[in-house]
Amino acid sequence: MSADAKHAGPEAAKQDFALYLTLSKELLKFIGQEDIDEFLSLAEQRGKLVDRMKANPATEDYRKTPECQALIDEIHPLDMQLIYKAKSWLNKSRRRNAAVHAYDLEPLNPVGNIFNKRY
Numbered sequence: 001m002s003a004d005a006k007h008a009g010p011e012a013a014k015q016d017f018a019l020y021l022t023l024s025k026e027l028l029k030f031i032g033q034e035d036i037d038e039f040l041s042l043a044e045q046r047g048k049l050v051d052r053m054k055a056n057p058a059t060e061d062y063r064k065t066p067e068c069q070a071l072i073d074e075i076h077p078l079d080m081q082l083i084y085k086a087k088s089w090l091n092k093s094r095r096r097n098a099a100v101h102a103y104d105l106e107p108l109n110p111v112g113n114i115f116n117k118r119y
Contacts, residue, residue, distance in 0.1 A: 007052060008056045017071045020071075023042055026042050027082055031086060032085065
């Protein structure tokens, strides 16, 4: 029996949605703290969870329940916040990176320029 087969059925679907909600809240916390390493680790875990949810045939049936719809209504705004905050962090990071590289000095020696330039 595969690992996916062990984690299938209506109870697993219910647990997966609850875990997805928890991971979403944690992702928001870490992106807010700009702890990107932890954020990326949790994002990877959530991606694997989504794959597991897709592999579970009971997920579709559970999605139709009022209990799951309530979870989805709670998850959706969190996902929107995550997208906004991740884009905001990425833009801020790009600006910082551009500011740092604005101070890069071009060497006077053209030969040295070939070896010092980043490609």
